[in-house]
Amino acid sequence: MSGGLTLPEKLWRSHVISGAGDGSDLLYVDLHLVHEATSSQAFDGIRDTSRTVRRPDLTLAVEDHNVPTDSLTIRDPVSNMQVGMLRRNCTDHGIRLFQHGRPQQGIVHVVGPEIGAVQPGMTVLCGDSHTSTHGAFGALAFGIGTSDVEHVLATQTLEISPFRTMLVEFVGEPPVGVTAKDLALAMIAQVGTSGGQGHVIEYRGPAVSALSMEGRMTLCNMSVEAGARAGMIAPDEVTLAYLEGREHTPTGQAWSDAVEYWRTLRSDDDAVFDRVVTVDTDGLAPFVTWGTNPSESVPLTGVVPDPESLPDETRAAALRSLEYMGLKPGTAMRELDIDVVFLGSCTNGRIEDLRAAAEVLRGRQLAPGVEMLVVPGSMAVRQQAEEEGLAEVFRAAGALWRLAGCSMCLGMNADRLRGPKRCASTSNRNYQGRQGPDARTHLVSPAVAAATAVRGRLTAPHELE
Ligand SMILES: CC(C)[C@H](C(=O)O)[C@@H](O)C(=O)O
Numbered sequence: 069m070s071g072g073l074t075l076p077e078k079l080w081r082s083h084v085i086s087g088a089g090d091g092s093d094l095l096y097v098d099l100h101l102v103h104e105a106t107s108s109q110a111f112d113g114i115r116d117t118s119r120t121v122r123r124p125d126l127t128l129a130v131e132d133h134n135v136p137t138d139s140l141t142i143r144d145p146v147s148n149m150q151v152g153m154l155r156r157n158c159t160d161h162g163i164r165l166f167q168h169g170r171p172q173q174g175i176v177h178v179v180g181p182e183i184g185a186v187q188p189g190m191t192v193l194c195g196d197s198h199t200s201t202h203g204a205f206g207a208l209a210f211g212i213g214t215s216d217v218e219h220v221l222a223t224q225t226l227e228i229s230p231f232r233t234m235l236v237e238f239v240g241e242p243p244v245g246v247t248a249k250d251l252a253l254a255m256i257a258q259v260g261t262s263g264g265q266g267h268v269i270e271y272r273g274p275a276v277s278a279l280s281m282e283g284r285m286t287l288c289n290m291s292v293e294a295g296a297r298a299g300m301i302a303p304d305e306v307t308l309a310y311l312e313g314r315e316h317t318p319t320g321q322a323w324s325d326a327v328e329y330w331r332t333l334r335s336d337d338d339a340v341f342d343r344v345v346t347v348d349t350d351g352l353a354p355f356v357t358w359g360t361n362p363s364e365s366v367p368l369t370g371v372v373p374d375p376e377s378l379p380d381e382t383r384a385a386a387l388r389s390l391e392y393m394g395l396k397p398g399t400a401m402r403e404l405d406i407d408v409v410f411l412g413s414c415t416n417g418r419i420e421d422l423r424a425a426a427e428v429l430r431g432r433q434l435a436p437g438v439e440m441l442v443v444p445g446s447m448a449v450r451q452q453a454e455e456e457g458l459a460e461v462f463r464a465a466g467a468l469w470r471l472a473g474c475s476m477c478l479g480m481n482a483d484r485l486r487g488p489k490r491c492a493s494t495s496n497r498n499y500q501g502r503q504g505p506d507a508r509t510h511l512v513s514p515a516v517a518a519a520t521a522v523r524g525r526l527t528a529p530h531e532l533e
């Protein structure tokens with residue numbers, strides 16, 4: 069056996085406080101992110117047992133899942149209660165809270181990186197599966213359940229059993245127009261929704277190195293859709309350039325020291341991963357989902373598959389998906405009429421995503437009957453998009469320009485699809501009923517979402533005009 073360690077193993081080892089004795093370890097937590105949807109019971113537990121939050125200074129809270137994006141007033145009583153409880157809990161425990169409508173508020177996985185709170189080498193936890201997003205910075209970041217949220221609040225530690233490691237290597241040169249979202253969907257189509265189960269993925273390859281931090285976050289965000297615990301990318305110059313000068317990033321000598329450490333955060337050359345997967349990006353096309361889990365996807369130029377041609381283990385699910393989605397095998401994806409386009413979420417609600425969509429929409433109009441919702445991932449993204457003139461492009465095209473939040477990514481707030489509407493969505497999950505009862509979701513990249521809004525059918529930008 070060689071002595072080399074993978075990056076995930078290095079981060080694990082550097083955070084172990086002690087072995088808990090039953091094969092699990094007690095890990096130190098550098099950053100705990102909190103939102104209204106999964107924290108109230110955890111805070112109740114703290115209060116009921118007269119404990120306090122151990123490190124409020126390492127805890128950040130946001131309002132994102134339950135907030136409306138068209139108003140500062142939360143009309144829905146359940147959402148209002150959820151948000152109200154978070155506000156009270158944060159006041160009681162001295163936790164910094166990003167409130168609905170305030171300049172830095174937004175989706176937890178957008179805000180954390182944006183303020184520089186997420187840094188290479190950290191352990192980052194949140195009661196939310198898409199915490200994997202933060203692995204883009206070379207952090208060990210994963211979602212936890214509500215009872216673990218309570219444990220982290222009380223102790224700033226987490227008891228957890230070790231994971232396996234998986235290397236996903238993207239080889240080849242992706243064609244122009246293929247985005248991080250397409251890399252993620254292609255990878256999930258290849259490995260399946262449980263392909264990464266029990267593993268922490270490290271992503272590598274020229275296509276990954278070429279991604280911006282926004283793109284890397286999109287890719288790591290979707291690691292959980294491949295069943296993985298987390299995904300990560302070793303920090304490099306792109307990471308450093310993104311981090312420098314943000315509110316929480318160190319400055320002066322502390323910055324130089326941090327950079328020196330961060331440069332060591334890479335898998336050793338002789339490190340052995342438990343599983344290695346290669347994804348070929350040569351000739352890859354924009355991907356779109358046809359089914360009700362993120363692995364049920366095809367290139368946009370493809371057709372709805374015939375379940376009879378699929379392997380035994382996916383056939384039954386595919387049949388159910390086609391029925392729910394109202395699709396027939398052999399139908400060209402490009403022929404599907406779309407009612408609603410949703411641009412946003414922690415997968416694709418960052419400035420670069422909005423730029424990509426605005427580039428397609430500039431000087432164009434939404435197809436008649438198509439509704440498009442543009443929801444920036446944070447108020448900072450919103451502000452920047454307004455300054456860059458992107459908001460004006462969206463409005464002029466006929467799209468709705470909203471406040472920040474999870475919005476139509478899931479039906480926990482007022483932005484919901486009504487009835488069996490077909491939606492091209494830049495989010496990460498296409499589960500049955502996710503965007504509203506009977507709603508039919510097709511996952512796409514921001515550029516494809518915008519082109520689809522213009523043609524009214526699933527479309528790649530280069531096909532317009
Ligand atoms: C509400 C929350 C628990 C959930 C998650 O964990 O991912 C949500 O963010 C989602 O995307 O489905």
Ligand code: SF4
Pocket residue numbers: 132133175176177196198413414415473474477478495496
């Ligand atoms: S945007 Fe969607 S996926 Fe992301 S945290 Fe919110 S609900 Fe979950």
